[in-house]
Amino acid sequence: MGMDRDISQDLLEQVNQALNQGTALRIQGGNSKAMLGRAVAGEVIDTRGHCGILSHDPTELVLTARAGTPLREIEAVLHEAGQMLPCEPPHLGAGATLGGMVAAGLSGPRRPWAGAVRDQVLGTRLISGHGKLLRLGGEVMKNVAGYDVSRLMAGSFGCLGLLTEVSLKVLPRPRETLSLRLVMDRRQALAKLAEWGQQPLPISAACHDGDTLYLRLEGGAGSVQSARQRLGGEVLDSRFWSDLREQRLAFFNGPAPLWRLSLPATTGELDLPGRQLVDWGGAQRWLKSDAPAQSIHARAATLGGHATGYGAGDASCAPLPATLLRYHRALKQQLDPQGVFNPGRLYPDL
Known part of the structure; x- marks a missing residue:
């Protein structure tokens, strides 16, 4: 087993400080997906100190870990139990983390047959742009607007909040x-x-x-x-x-x-x-x-x-159609009203 450290209070403090000072934060784990999206100007908030597998019950096919946990460590533990992450997420670098895997939302070759990263996310904990630690989902908990917010974290590139913990569905490895x-x-x-x-x-x-x-x-x-x-x-x-x-x-x-x-x-x-x-x-x-x-x-x-x-x-992403942009803006407004997290990483004014 790898390291086990809970620095959620430190992360929360850093977010609240940025909110008070009106500055932006650039969320970073292993930085292995840096080539995706636009450059973000902001102080780096590093998730790698917040690591460790919190629970893995092979019979329940669920694993929960802190966002800074190295992806290779999670895959090694699952391999040992004869299991796998069905979506085969790409690491694209030695230091890939669980939080980065969810934030980037990238899936490997098995994607059309086994589902995407978002299909495997059961629940998350995150620090919102209100400076609060929220727990989303579990099995499935929809918020007022009817979104399954946990799954919206997949592919959000940190624009909606700072992931601190993720629960995932896992599957047995094929015989x-x-x-x-x-x-x-x-x-x-x-x-x-x-x-x-x-x-x-x-x-x-x-x-x-x-x-x-x-x-x-x-x-x-x-x-x-x-x-x-x-x-x-x-x-x-x-x-x-x-x-x-x-x-x-x-x-x-x-x-x-x-x-x-x-x-x-x-x-x-x-x-x-x-x-x-x-x-x-x-x-x-x-x-x-x-x-x-x-x-x-x-x-x-x-x-x-x-x-x-x-x-x-x-030039990485095409501009969003007006309707979609409206949804993105509404979500960003709900979860990160001050625009503290990864401003502009996905779209210029989000």
Whole structure:
């Protein structure tokens, strides 16, 4: 077991001081997702001292830990118990923390089959912009507006409050895992994935790099073996999936900016300049492209999705539609009326 420290009072004090002085705070754990969103001017409030797994009952499939706990420590404890975080969150750096995992809301290759980070959040504790320590959720507790506020923390990039504690659903690790490599072009692969998606195949990851389709099968030994016989192809080292998740594949190298496109799974060929990697069976596409940010955002929107630039600073997120912006503003007003937390990280005036 790793360190166990409760510094919630110190964090609360730092927040109240910022509120009194009218200054901004930049929430930071391992800082492994620094390339996402806009730069924040503010005093750093470091969550890493607030760490430790508070409870893990393998039979209940729930784990609760402080936000500064290293993600690798949580994964090691779960692994020991034959369990896992179903959403396979990317670390993108050695020091990734639980709070950062929830705030960034990023999920790995298993996402369409096992759900996203937000689907696994059962409850949180956070320090609000009123300088109060709040407990949200448990199983599910909706606030007055009918939002499940706990889950809204996923992907909020610290703009709504400072997470201090998270309870997560965990799952048993699959009994059998097998990865396959099949040679086919992108058009074929997308057609095949659409077809297989309608069938009871134990696929838990699918990626295409331009000329090869990579598949992961997970489940009981019988179903994995029969799917393998049906699909053919050659066996692949399963490390491929962690290399994909952590952006270690050769595709991610090189100078062109990296874009993540979240698109309807049925989207066909993507007519954008640059190199492409199809992930999540087509629902997530990675793009290395020098095309102007505006044209990438516009193309994603036309297809019914959205694009996020990694390291693109102010161009990373497209402007929000008016209705959505209204909801964001209302939420920010409710939870962080003085705008003390990560101002501008997601959108310029939030």
